[in-house]
Amino acid sequence: MILHIDMDAFFAAIEQRDNPKLRNKPIIVAGNSKRSVVSTASYEARQFGIHSAMPVFQAKQKCPQVIIVPGNRHKYAAESKRIMEVISGFSPLVEQASIDEAYVDVKGCEKLFGPPEAMAEKIRGAIFNKIFLTCSIGIAPVKFLAKIASDMDKPNGITLIPKHKMEAFIADLPIEKVPGIGKQAMKKMAVLQILTLGDINKYDITLLNKKFGKMGTRLYQLAHGIDENRVETQYSRKSISSETTLSRDISDYKSASNVLLALSQRVGRDLRKKKMICRNVSIKIKFSDFTQITRSKKNDSWICSSAAIFNEALSLYKKVILKKKIRLLGLGVSHLSDQNTPVQMELLWHPEGKAKKQWESVDMAVDSIEEKFGSNMVKKASLNIPKQGEKKMSPITCMKVIIKGRVQGVFFRVETQKAARGFNLTGYVKNCPNGSVEAVFQGDEAGVKKMLEWCHTGPPVARVDHVLPESTKLPQGCDTFDIRY
Numbered sequence: 001m002i003l004h005i006d007m008d009a010f011f012a013a014i015e016q017r018d019n020p021k022l023r024n025k026p027i028i029v030a031g032n033s034k035r036s037v038v039s040t041a042s043y044e045a046r047q048f049g050i051h052s053a054m055p056v057f058q059a060k061q062k063c064p065q066v067i068i069v070p071g072n073r074h075k076y077a078a079e080s081k082r083i084m085e086v087i088s089g090f091s092p093l094v095e096q097a098s099i100d101e102a103y104v105d106v107k108g109c110e111k112l113f114g115p116p117e118a119m120a121e122k123i124r125g126a127i128f129n130k131i132f133l134t135c136s137i138g139i140a141p142v143k144f145l146a147k148i149a150s151d152m153d154k155p156n157g158i159t160l161i162p163k164h165k166m167e168a169f170i171a172d173l174p175i176e177k178v179p180g181i182g183k184q185a186m187k188k189m190a191v192l193q194i195l196t197l198g199d200i201n202k203y204d205i206t207l208l209n210k211k212f213g214k215m216g217t218r219l220y221q222l223a224h225g226i227d228e229n230r231v232e233t234q235y236s237r238k239s240i241s242s243e244t245t246l247s248r249d250i251s252d253y254k255s256a257s258n259v260l261l262a263l264s265q266r267v268g269r270d271l272r273k274k275k276m277i278c279r280n281v282s283i284k285i286k287f288s289d290f291t292q293i294t295r296s297k298k299n300d301s302w303i304c305s306s307a308a309i310f311n312e313a314l315s316l317y318k319k320v321i322l323k324k325k326i327r328l329l330g331l332g333v334s335h336l337s338d339q340n341t342p343v344q345m346e347l348l349w350h351p352e353g354k355a356k357k358q359w360e361s362v363d364m365a366v367d368s369i370e371e372k373f374g375s376n377m378v379k380k381a382s383l384n385i386p387k388q389g390e391k392k393m394s395p396i397t398c399m400k401v402i403i404k405g406r407v408q409g410v411f412f413r414v415e416t417q418k419a420a421r422g423f424n425l426t427g428y429v430k431n432c433p434n435g436s437v438e439a440v441f442q443g444d445e446a447g448v449k450k451m452l453e454w455c456h457t458g459p460p461v462a463r464v465d466h467v468l469p470e471s472t473k474l475p476q477g478c479d480t481f482d483i484r485y
């Protein structure tokens with residue numbers, strides 16, 4: 001669960017705390033010129049209809065007795081720092097989102113502070129006791145809902161949207177409450193008769209993308225309860241990168257893409273080793289004259305497979321217009337997050353994730369082979385070009401996989417056997433009593449890898465949900481690829 005903590009009437013509350021004469025009075029923090037606008041209004045002033053960004057003259061019209069207090073940004077920034085320190089005492093997973101708000105991922109805090117509601121109570125109490133200010137807190141399984149929830153019972157309120165109520169909450173959530181929906185988008189919503197976030201589900205993703213551009217996918221995801229944004233701590237802003245100075249300067253696409261592929265595998269492996277996923281991929285190109293450029297892109301979703309990292313890097317590379325030869329290529333990933341952060345809640349199954357997950361488990365298998373046998377055992381087929389005079393390496397690899405899904409039955413086993421023989425592998429395939437299929441195959445690394453990829457899809461009609469690979473030894477007596485009972 002995620003907490004979103006937002007201070008109440010932040011600047012105004014600090015002024016009221018520091019000056020007893022201002023307490024319980026309508027005050028605004030604002031400049032004194034004719035063109036000044038209200039930066040914030042105390043809750044007493046809000047009762048007169050005054051709000052942030054309203055011109056001061058209008059605020060005075062609404063409430064002639066309103067007290068105007070000049071702002072003091074240094075003081076507010078110092079208070080903000082103190083508040084963040086209080087919050088950080090509860091969890092290391094804190095992301096400051098603005099001067100007066102922060103997200104906290106409560107993962108791993110239950111033992112210390114109890115359920116998320118109890119933790120929210122404790123944080124609210126600690127801020128009040130130490131800083132003498134009130135805040136409001138939203139609790140939800142995903143970030144965007146936690147933010148909406150913190151605004152629902154202001155000031156000094158705590159609002160929980162539990163997982164089982166998410167779907168109903170989304171169905172009724174007025175679309176204008178969704179962060180990022182501006183005036184232009186609202187006009188389109190009206191034409192499409194989208195009044196609530198749930199109404200988004202009336203349309204498919206293709207139409208949403210056509211109407212709203214990139215925001216279309218985000219809306220589709222939010223309407224399904226998916227928010228890929230995670231609590232990004234300072235640690236997650238770190239990056240993992242690797243670079244190669246080439247043995248000769250290059251300018252052809254094939255060589256550059258091969259280098260990027262190798263770098264993706266290296267960076268991807270390090271990322272997975274740290275049990276992290278990433279959102280940002282960047283490339284660095286140093287030219288023959290030692291000038292350099294970097295290109296970077298924030299992804300729509302979280303990735304950790306080498307294939308996905310490579311695709312992003314290559315699309316960045318394709319946009320570069322080369323005028324000089326390349327002497328060094330680098331690749332980095334940043335915006336990291338813990339693989340296990342349970343943020344993405346899927347109310348409905350959604351298809352885009354499948355290919356990604358399949359690649360990720362291929363990578364995990366490759367990583368485990370490399371862990372066992374050394375780091376150059378498995379390479380992408382396109383990297384496997386023997387250098388001149390060097391004989392192509394073809395180490396023997398043996399894997400055991402458990403395949404889950406609609407996979408039992410002689411059809412699946414016969415097709416597995418055909419595929420394995422096609423890749424020149426030996427081993428066996430058999431049904432397990434729990435409904436899954438177990439296969440062990442041995443052969444050269446390229447064949448084993450192709451077989452692993454095959455297992456992720458299986459023959460037509462079969463439905464593969466999950467593939468669990470591990471490296472193993474082939475039992476004696478497997479000279480062909482058998483079906484076992």
Ligand code: DCP
Pocket residue numbers: 006007008009010011012038039040041052053099100154155
């Ligand atoms: N702020 C500003 N100009 C704006 C909006 C906000 O200078 N147009 C400043 C003043 C606020 C602070 O940022 O005190 C935090 O913004 P919030 O939107 O969280 O507003 P408040 O904390 O003032 O009120 P609320 O209780 O609604 O959160």
Ligand code: MG
Pocket residue numbers: 006007008009010100
């Ligand atoms: Mg606030």
